[in-house]
Amino acid sequence: MVGLTLRKRSYPGGIICLAVHGSVDSYTIPRLDRAIEGLFRQKVFRLIIDLSNVDFMSSAGLGVLIASHQRVDSEKGVLVLVNPPAKVKEIFVNLGLGAVFTFCEDRSAALSHFKEPAES
Numbered sequence: 001m002v003g004l005t006l007r008k009r010s011y012p013g014g015i016i017c018l019a020v021h022g023s024v025d026s027y028t029i030p031r032l033d034r035a036i037e038g039l040f041r042q043k044v045f046r047l048i049i050d051l052s053n054v055d056f057m058s059s060a061g062l063g064v065l066i067a068s069h070q071r072v073d074s075e076k077g078v079l080v081l082v083n084p085p086a087k088v089k090e091i092f093v094n095l096g097l098g099a100v101f102t103f104c105e106d107r108s109a110a111l112s113h114f115k116e117p118a119e120s
Contacts, residue, residue, distance in 0.1 A: 004028035006035050015114050017048040017082075017107060024054055024061035033064050045077025048110045052083035062091065069101060078102075080110040 005021040016039055024032060039047065049065070051057075065081070072079040080102045084092070092098050104110040 004031055006032065008035070011048075011111060011114075013046065013114055014044065015046045015048065015111065016044045017050055017110075019050040019053065021053040023056040024064075025056060025058045026060055029058070029060045029064060032061065036064065036068050040071060045072050045075040046114055047072060047077065047079045048082055048107060049079065050082040050107065050110075051085070051088060054085060054088055057084075057088045057091065062095070062097075065101075066097070078113055080104055080113050082107055082110050 003022050004024065007019040007021070009017045009019070011017065018035060018039070020032065022028065036047075036049075047068070049068075069079050082104050083106060084103065089098075089103065092101060092103075102110075102113060104113070
């Protein structure tokens with residue numbers, strides 16, 4: 001079993017990037033879910049999730065990202081996924097989620113999706 005490491009970085013305008021490293025599977029998904037829910041409790045709805053170092057994502061991982069997207073959308077926020085590996089992005093596309101999520105090649109491109117500052 002490969003572990004999961006999460007790193008959080010703050011950007012101006014109330015934007016948080018959560019970098020995910022490792023496998024997102026049934027053993028590690030609770031940790032990712034708690035991290036994202038913790039951000040929501042802090043009223044963070046301007047979120048970048050960097051998947052560039054994910055080597056595996058289970059259907060449960062997709063479920064967490066779908067639920068997170070729905071929550072962010074309901075709060076009029078923005079959620080951007082950064083550079084998922086081809087095999088992970090292919091899952092999104094095959095499930096018809098390629099048009100639902102915003103994908104960017106890197107964090108700089110992701111930050112460009114947050115043009116206006118967060119409302120207080």
